[in-house]
Amino acid sequence: MHQTLLPRNDHASSTTSVHPASSSRLTAQAAFNVVSEPSSGKQLVALGIKNVKVRTRDLAQTINALFQPVWMMLVLVFLHLSAKQPSSHMAVKALPFLSVDTCKSTTDCTYFGYTGVPATDPMITELSGFFAVSEPNTVVPKFYTDEAAMRTAYDASPVNFVVGVVFTSPSAGLSVPSAANGSATDQYNYAILANHTAYVSHDYLTSRYATAQAYIERAAINLRRKANNKTPLSSPLPLKNDPGSADTGAGRTFISYANFVGLGTSINSSLNAFYVIFCFQAVWLGVLSILVVEKKNRIRSTMAMMGMTRDPYLISVWAMQNVQNLVTCALMIFILFVGRIFTNTNALIVWLLLILFSFNATAFGSIAAVFIPDPKKTNTASFLILIATVGSYGVCLALVFGSGGAVDPTKETLLFLIPSVALGRSINYITGVEAALGGVTFENISTGPCAKALWMMAADCVIFYFLAWYLDAVFPGEFGNPLPYDFFLRPSYWGLGEYRRVTDIAQQSATQSVETARHDPTHADMFESANVSHIPVEDREIIKVRGLRKAYSTGPGWAYNIPLWGLFFRIFYPPKSSRTTGAFSGVQKQEVVSGLDLDVHKNEIFGFLGHNGAGKTTSLSIIMGMVNPSAGSVIVNGHLLPGSDGVGRGDMDLRTLGEVQKQMGVCPQHDVLFDTLTAWETLRLYATIKGVKVLGRKTDAGSSSSNSSPDELLDEYLEHLLEDVYLKEKKNERVVTYSGGMKRKLSVAIALIGDPRILIMDEPTTGMDVFTRKQVWQLIQDSKAGRSTILTTHSMEEADALSDRIAILSHGQLQTMGSSLFLKNRFGLGYRLSLEKRRVMLADQKQQHPPQQEIQSTSVLGSHEGNVVLFDEARTTAIVQQHFSDATIDVNTTTDITYVLPTTGTAEQRNGRTAQEYIQDKKAALPGLFAQLDEEIAANRLGVKSVGLSLTTLEEVFVSLQEQEEAAKAAKEEAETSK
Ligand SMILES: Nc1ncnc2c1ncn2[C@@H]1O[C@H](COP(=O)(O)OP(=O)(O)OP(=O)(O)O)[C@@H](O)[C@H]1O
Numbered sequence: 001m002h003q004t005l006l007p008r009n010d011h012a013s014s015t016t017s018v019h020p021a022s023s024s025r026l027t028a029q030a031a032f033n034v035v036s037e038p039s040s041g042k043q044l045v046a047l048g049i050k051n052v053k054v055r056t057r058d059l060a061q062t063i064n065a066l067f068q069p070v071w072m073m074l075v076l077v078f079l080h081l082s083a084k085q086p087s088s089h090m091a092v093k094a095l096p097f098l099s100v101d102t103c104k105s106t107t108d109c110t111y112f113g114y115t116g117v118p119a120t121d122p123m124i125t126e127l128s129g130f131f132a133v134s135e136p137n138t139v140v141p142k143f144y145t146d147e148a149a150m151r152t153a154y155d156a157s158p159v160n161f162v163v164g165v166v167f168t169s170p171s172a173g174l175s176v177p178s179a180a181n182g183s184a185t186d187q188y189n190y191a192i193l194a195n196h197t198a199y200v201s202h203d204y205l206t207s208r209y210a211t212a213q214a215y216i217e218r219a220a221i222n223l224r225r226k227a228n229n230k231t232p233l234s235s236p237l238p239l240k241n242d243p244g245s246a247d248t249g250a251g252r253t254f255i256s257y258a259n260f261v262g263l264g265t266s267i268n269s270s271l272n273a274f275y276v277i278f279c280f281q282a283v284w285l286g287v288l289s290i291l292v293v294e295k296k297n298r299i300r301s302t303m304a305m306m307g308m309t310r311d312p313y314l315i316s317v318w319a320m321q322n323v324q325n326l327v328t329c330a331l332m333i334f335i336l337f338v339g340r341i342f343t344n345t346n347a348l349i350v351w352l353l354l355i356l357f358s359f360n361a362t363a364f365g366s367i368a369a370v371f372i373p374d375p376k377k378t379n380t381a382s383f384l385i386l387i388a389t390v391g392s393y394g395v396c397l398a399l400v401f402g403s404g405g406a407v408d409p410t411k412e413t414l415l416f417l418i419p420s421v422a423l424g425r426s427i428n429y430i431t432g433v434e435a436a437l438g439g440v441t442f443e444n445i446s447t448g449p450c451a452k453a454l455w456m457m458a459a460d461c462v463i464f465y466f467l468a469w470y471l472d473a474v475f476p477g478e479f480g481n482p483l484p485y486d487f488f489l490r491p492s493y494w495g496l497g498e499y500r501r502v503t504d505i506a507q508q509s510a511t512q513s514v515e516t517a518r519h520d521p522t523h524a525d526m527f528e529s530a531n532v533s534h535i536p537v538e539d540r541e542i543i544k545v546r547g548l549r550k551a552y553s554t555g556p557g558w559a560y561n562i563p564l565w566g567l568f569f570r571i572f573y574p575p576k577s578s579r580t581t582g583a584f585s586g587v588q589k590q591e592v593v594s595g596l597d598l599d600v601h602k603n604e605i606f607g608f609l610g611h612n613g614a615g616k617t618t619s620l621s622i623i624m625g626m627v628n629p630s631a632g633s634v635i636v637n638g639h640l641l642p643g644s645d646g647v648g649r650g651d652m653d654l655r656t657l658g659e660v661q662k663q664m665g666v667c668p669q670h671d672v673l674f675d676t677l678t679a680w681e682t683l684r685l686y687a688t689i690k691g692v693k694v695l696g697r698k699t700d701a702g703s704s705s706s707n708s709s710p711d712e713l714l715d716e717y718l719e720h721l722l723e724d725v726y727l728k729e730k731k732n733e734r735v736v737t738y739s740g741g742m743k744r745k746l747s748v749a750i751a752l753i754g755d756p757r758i759l760i761m762d763e764p765t766t767g768m769d770v771f772t773r774k775q776v777w778q779l780i781q782d783s784k785a786g787r788s789t790i791l792t793t794h795s796m797e798e799a800d801a802l803s804d805r806i807a808i809l810s811h812g813q814l815q816t817m818g819s820s821l822f823l824k825n826r827f828g829l830g831y832r833l834s835l836e837k838r839r840v841m842l843a844d845q846k847q848q849h850p851p852q853q854e855i856q857s858t859s860v861l862g863s864h865e866g867n868v869v870l871f872d873e874a875r876t877t878a879i880v881q882q883h884f885s886d887a888t889i890d891v892n893t894t895t896d897i898t899y900v901l902p903t904t905g906t907a908e909q910r911n912g913r914t915a916q917e918y919i920q921d922k923k924a925a926l927p928g929l930f931a932q933l934d935e936e937i938a939a940n941r942l943g944v945k946s947v948g949l950s951l952t953t954l955e956e957v958f959v960s961l962q963e964q965e966e967a968a969k970a971a972k973e974e975a976e977t978s979k
Pocket residue numbers: 478552553592610611612613614615616617618619669
């Protein structure tokens with residue numbers, strides 16, 4: 001008895017096959033009628049929910065983002081509180097009384113001498129009133145006729161003379177000021193002669209200089225107030241009948257009188273403004289990190305490939321950050337007011353200032369994210385934003401606002417286009433007003449810079465968000481398709497006008513057949529001639545790639561040497577290769593895809609194989625519209641992709657990519673999942689992004705039928721999909737708990753959502769165990785109907801089991817393309833003929849061959865489990881070589897022997913026949929060989945128990961092709977070096 005394994009259906013000839021589903025269960029695709037109708041509004045809501053879930057479940061990140069600015073504000077309160085301790089800060093010394101610890105004499109002392117105004121002058125009357133209510137000892141102002149007389153009195157007994165005041169013209173002889181807002185004659189000009197002899201240090205306070213000044217200034221104010229019928233102020237020093245005030249010094253702090261109260265007790269009010277700007281660092285860093293991480297990890301581009309439009313994405317990130325800002329700023333206001341840093345100002349005004357600045361900070365982060373390619377650089381970028389914001393305010397403060405004089409309103413308005421300047425100036429102003437025991441309210445807001453700052457920061461929001469939105473579209477980074485510079489002026493961007501599909505382009509290459517497009521006719525026999533007659537015309541060339549090229553450029557070396565900018569480039573775009581760092585190294589291009597031509601039809605799985613770095617992922621990224629080609633064209637389902645030859649971006653309908661991506665399902669090489677979401681939530685998210693609508697369950701007749709609501713149907717569908725990938729039990733567990741293989745299964749399920757017409761699977765089964773892998777193969781196989789599938793894999797077994805056609809890519813170029821059988825025949829070792837050796841000698845054989853003879857006539861002889869092995873190798877080999885002259889022995893053991901029956905042959909062997917003709921001739925020899933073997937075995941002449949035939953494996957084909965490529969490369973290099 002013998003068995004013969006012949007290729008099934010002339011196709012899958014390896015021993016691997018995809019078995020029918022374990023039961024008659026249908027896949028989700030087969031069981032449900034599904035359509036995809038993405039909507040920006042629903043995408044926005046879904047992304048918003050996702051953002052909230054991701055953010056709130058990552059508690060560490062939430063606390064950091066929400067409370068960092070609040071915490072910094074709290075530090076400001078601590079500083080403020082510490083500054084209020086009189087003992088610990090020199091700035092909070094109390095004003096000393098004129099009559100305490102001054103004169104030696106208790107009977108003949110001049111606490112306050114004056115000249116220049118008569119004793120009847122209202123100033124003196126006012127001062128006398130203050131002295132009476134505040135000074136612990138009796139203080140009577142003492143008149144001198146002139147300054148000389150006063151100096152003489154001082155010289156007579158300096159230790160008994162405290163302060164002398166010289167009132168000078170024009171105040172001399174004044175009576176009560178007559179005008180409310182008056183002339184120079186309303187003013188008191190005066191000089192204080194403080195006693196530097198009686199006090200060792202020339203201290204402003206201990207010499208009572210400050211005390212005298214405080215009295216005189218307050219008296220002058222009161223005279224003006226009285227003239228205007230306003231209630232006069234009380235004495236600047238505490239009233240002597242106020243219990244306890246003399247001990248604590250309360251109410252007579254020097255610093256309070258000198259306009260440094262409140263926020264500025266110890267810190268200059270400008271510093272407060274700087275500090276408040278500092279607080280917002282977490283805001284721009286937060287949004288910057290999200291955008292850069294999701295860009296780098298391809299989360300965003302993958303969602304885009306599934307049909308997500310860019311506006312909902314950006315808006316959802318901004319909304320998330322700004323809602324968080326509302327909370328953060330409210331907490332900051334709470335701290336500012338409860339900590340009594342601000343007391344009199346309207347809290348809503350400060351909150352509006354903070355919130356508008358935080359909105360702007362979100363926009364800064366978004367703009368920076370456009371230019372930062374790497375999450376590791378976000379801290380550096382954030383620091384640069386800090387330098388820019390704080391620095392711009394610092395420069396303005398130093399050059400414009402620092403002088404304290406009036407600022408030209410137009411200049412101020414223009415400077416407020418920088419949000420940090422608007423905020424800094426406002427905080428500085430509020431601090432000052434608070435210090436004067438006032439505050440900014442809605443009544444007086446127009447007198448300071450706050451109103452203008454609010455308006456300008458609102459305008460800044462419009463400008464900066466527009467910039468962020470625009471730059472993001474025009475410079476999408478490595479994984480994105482840039483929009484034209486004037487994209488927002490085109491109606492098609494806004495979905496207006498009829499959609500224009502660019503298929504009838506006058507583009508030679510795009511209309512060529514794949515054979516014509518192939519440039520090197522000498523290698524024509526490396527490709528199976530495509531017979532597409534059995535495919536309906538509308539199902540052909542669903543994906544059509546012609547002359548595709550992609551070159552990555554290394555950084556321009558010279559750019560690293562531009563002063564300052566060079567440093568920026570080095571930090572954020574470090575050289576990719578050591579060769580580019582030279583001063584004039586220029587741009588170097590590395591072509592990773594070099595002229596790719598291929599077609600993928602409907603209902604077909606197209607295997608895309610190649611060594612590491614061959615260019616598979618790059619090619620797929622171009623087909624998916626994620627990366628622009630350098631040359632060539634890609635047409636997907638009749639849509640010419642942007643970046644293709646012949647049609648400029650300007651001529652393209654800006655909806656094209658969206659239209660294509662709507663029809664795609666993508667399983668990227670690296671899982672793009674959110675760790676904190678569950679499988680169910682992930683599928684729900686992608687279902688909304690794709691706008692999946694389940695019309696109903698398919699009946700036998702193929703039409704929809706269901707009584708369930710749309711939501712229930714969607715849930716049923718997603719549940720079914722999870723069951724398809726064997727994740728149903730795990731559906732409520734977070735992705736972070738999944739194994740590598742489970743994550744891949746979820747990625748496969750995501751790719752299949754919404755019944756996509758184009759399915760792109762980049763190494764879908766990496767990391768899966770054998771059992772799971774077979775299940776996923778089955779799913780891919782079951783899902784191939786009605787769509788075009790491209791599959792890349794490093795598992796030859798997988799490619800062989802699933803692919804209808806296979807292309808092998810090497811160094812960016814197609815080496816070969818055709819069915820698995822074609823490749824095996826064309827490049828494989830040929831057929832493998834395996835014979836199992838008989839181990840029990842038959843009775844008639846024993847007679848024919850005595851033991852000694854037996855030993856000599858067999859090539860492999862031994863004792864195995866008591867049986868004698870008998871096999872006539874010479875006779876068998878002769879028979880095999882009679883039909884396949886170049887057959888060789890590959891494996892020869894005590895139990896089996898395997899012959900290789902080559903089918904390719906050298907040019908000489910082919911003798912004018914094409915490779916395919918030669919293969920056909922070789923295949924024709926098989927029946928003759930088997931007929932003869934059957935006859936010999938039946939007659940017990942060979943010592944053979946059974947025969948098997950298998951075709952070479954795809955793995956052998958792949959290795960053989962790589963070896964050929966390496967050999968050709970080595971030969972070329974040798975030829976070049978020997979020149
Ligand atoms: N952004 C990039 N800049 C420069 N070179 C790149 C970039 N992306 C890919 N390459 C290069 O392009 C080549 C092809 O990469 P690609 O990822 O397409 O290969 P692949 O065939 O998918 O490999 P693998 O099987 O390992 O996934 C590699 O040499 C890679 O270094």
